[in-house]
Amino acid sequence: MGFAHLDRYADRPSWLSRRTTPEQRLWIALGAAFAAGLMPPGAWRALAALALIVALGAWTARLPAGALARRVAHAIPFFLLPALALPLSVPGPAAVELGPLAFSEPGLTKAAEIVLRATLAVSAVTVVISVTRAADLLSALDALPLPRLVKSSLALGYRYVYVLNDELERTGRALRSRLGRAPVSRRWQARAVTLAHVLLRAHVRGSRIHAAMLSRGYRDGFPTLRPASTLSPFWTVAIVTLLAAVWLAGLIEVSI
Amino acid sequence: MAHIPDGFLSAPVAATTLVTAGALTAYAAKRAQTRLDDRAAPTLGLATAAIFAAQAVNFPVAAGTSGHLLGGVLVAVVFGPWAGYLVMTAVLIAQALLFADGGLTALGANVLNIAAAGALVGYGIYRTLTALAGDGARRRGLAAAAAAYLSAVLTGAAAGLELGLSGVAPTGLSLGAMASVHALIGLPEGVITGLAVWALARKRADLLFQPQAASTGGLTGAAVLAGLGVVAILAGLLSILASAAPDGLERVAIDLGFAEAASSWEAAPFSDYQAWLPGTAGTLVAIVLGIALLFAGVAATARALARARAARNG
Numbered sequence: 001m002g003f004a005h006l007d008r009y010a011d012r013p014s015w016l017s018r019r020t021t022p023e024q025r026l027w028i029a030l031g032a033a034f035a036a037g038l039m040p041p042g043a044w045r046a047l048a049a050l051a052l053i054v055a056l057g058a059w060t061a062r063l064p065a066g067a068l069a070r071r072v073a074h075a076i077p078f079f080l081l082p083a084l085a086l087p088l089s090v091p092g093p094a095a096v097e098l099g100p101l102a103f104s105e106p107g108l109t110k111a112a113e114i115v116l117r118a119t120l121a122v123s124a125v126t127v128v129i130s131v132t133r134a135a136d137l138l139s140a141l142d143a144l145p146l147p148r149l150v151k152s153s154l155a156l157g158y159r160y161v162y163v164l165n166d167e168l169e170r171t172g173r174a175l176r177s178r179l180g181r182a183p184v185s186r187r188w189q190a191r192a193v194t195l196a197h198v199l200l201r202a203h204v205r206g207s208r209i210h211a212a213m214l215s216r217g218y219r220d221g222f223p224t225l226r227p228a229s230t231l232s233p234f235w236t237v238a239i240v241t242l243l244a245a246v247w248l249a250g251l252i253e254v255s256i
Numbered sequence: 257m258a259h260i261p262d263g264f265l266s267a268p269v270a271a272t273t274l275v276t277a278g279a280l281t282a283y284a285a286k287r288a289q290t291r292l293d294d295r296a297a298p299t300l301g302l303a304t305a306a307i308f309a310a311q312a313v314n315f316p317v318a319a320g321t322s323g324h325l326l327g328g329v330l331v332a333v334v335f336g337p338w339a340g341y342l343v344m345t346a347v348l349i350a351q352a353l354l355f356a357d358g359g360l361t362a363l364g365a366n367v368l369n370i371a372a373a374g375a376l377v378g379y380g381i382y383r384t385l386t387a388l389a390g391d392g393a394r395r396r397g398l399a400a401a402a403a404a405y406l407s408a409v410l411t412g413a414a415a416g417l418e419l420g421l422s423g424v425a426p427t428g429l430s431l432g433a434m435a436s437v438h439a440l441i442g443l444p445e446g447v448i449t450g451l452a453v454w455a456l457a458r459k460r461a462d463l464l465f466q467p468q469a470a471s472t473g474g475l476t477g478a479a480v481l482a483g484l485g486v487v488a489i490l491a492g493l494l495s496i497l498a499s500a501a502p503d504g505l506e507r508v509a510i511d512l513g514f515a516e517a518a519s520s521w522e523a524a525p526f527s528d529y530q531a532w533l534p535g536t537a538g539t540l541v542a543i544v545l546g547i548a549l550l551f552a553g554v555a556a557t558a559r560a561l562a563r564a565r566a567a568r569n570g
């Protein structure tokens with residue numbers, strides 16, 4: 001297991017990756033997610049404009065269409081399933097009737113809107129994150145107003161998830177080869193013991209790292225050798241402005 | 257759907273939950289830092305890695321579907337409620353950014369539903385139950401199972417409430433649907449958590465989180481009170497929003513009204529409504545001015561952020 005598959009397109013030169021730093025791309029991803037995710041209901045034209053911008057962004061990032069589609073498709077069930085329940089549950093005049101099932105018109109509209117908003121937000125974030133290495137993204141999180149402990153948890157979690165995952169797989173394999181035809185209750189117990197084991201390992205490993213950090217003179221936070229970027233934030237500001245403008249246009253579209 | 261994606265929550269609900277979760281996270285960081293001191297960073301980092309690894313393990317739920325552990329109660333029982341809350345928050349941030357699992361606009365809601373309901377409220381339930389029933393290994397396991405199950409139902413109910421207030425579906429309906437779905441999802445969560453805590457309490461009870469001796473009752477009270485406080489604040493804020501914003505059902509009607517207004521406006525270009533609007537040139541000027549103002553605002557914010565950062569680093 002690893003994050004290598006996430007970094008597959010991160011090192012390709014592209015318009016987007018040349019003109020923005022990972023930190024700036026994080027702000028673009030946030031801007032896009034907020035513009036798409038919080039687009040007011042009924043702002044169809046603003047939503048269409050946003051779709052155009054996201055498509056343009058995917059083009060400037062030089063992501064293969066297939067790869068982008070695969071990554072977006074992975075997230076689709078998370079919002080498609082709950083959205084599909086809406087035409088059946090939101091009250092209103094029925095648009096389509098299939099035997100006992102009545103798909104209400106407001107429900108269908110709402111479901112279409114939610115699926116569009118969610119697809120756009122996921123696509124935009126996927127485009128921006130795909131051209132950024134996971135490690136760069138995590139160090140870019142420094143720019144966000146998050147407590148230091150959350151940031152260090154993310155950094156250390158990224159560093160050690162492989163170690164603990166290998167541990168989990170090894171224990172799991174050993175258990176499976178010994179359980180044979182054990183009854184269901186025994187299997188559940190084995191799963192739970194594996195989890196308990198991993199938490200134990202995390203505890204022990206954590207104290208070891210703590211000792212190692214102290215012996216190396218650890219004092220709050222991790223020293224990094226990240227060169228200061230001289231890249232102008234012009235394009236980032238321009239893109240975020242464009243996204244904000246489209247969102248405001250959406251607000252205006254529904255209020256007039 | 258424990259993780260709410262982008263596109264489901266309305267702007268007021270997203271903003272309220274983001275602000276509440278942000279404040280709670282800052283407070284939790286303070287509490288965890290005081291308790292763990294310089295052990296905080298490595299302990300929480302490894303716990304984050306462990307929960308990440310644990311969530312990769314799927315177990316069968318029913319009818320061929322599979323789910324994975326959320327782990328809020330489990331991590332809180334081992335590392336403490338505030339540390340557990342921070343670990344779950346870090347996991348949610350990574351999932352939203354790297355795997356598009358849960359939306360960025362819904363991050364505040366997801367942190368409240370999963371991290372606060374699991375690690376804070378769930379731990380409060382666990383602590384209360386062990387205080388009442390005693391802390392043998394088996395009793396701890398049962399208490400953890402009950403806490404994990406109840407907090408999973410709470411996760412569903414909170415998500416249902418947020419979706420209802422966002423006008424996705426009538427509140428009663430979404431609340432009931434989400435809570436009952438999670439009453440099912442919560443079963444394996446409860447069983448696995450209970451068995452894992454039982455195993456840990458039998459083998460290495462010394463590694464489980466111990467409330468500080470001086471404040472044995474205090475910490476329980478603090479965790480429960482914090483959980484209740486968050487719920488109360490949220491309920492208060494959201495009820496204000498709910499009374500200001502129309503109820504789900506009425507909201508749908510208004511949305512339909514909007515749709516009608518928009519289409520009639522398009523069909524009758526020379527209506528009074530249209531005449532009232534400024535001419536095309538005026539609109540263009542307004543748009544250009546608006547975008548220039550927005551650009552200036554975003555640039556100023558970016559510069560201020562960069563300056564603040566430089567000041568902090570330098």
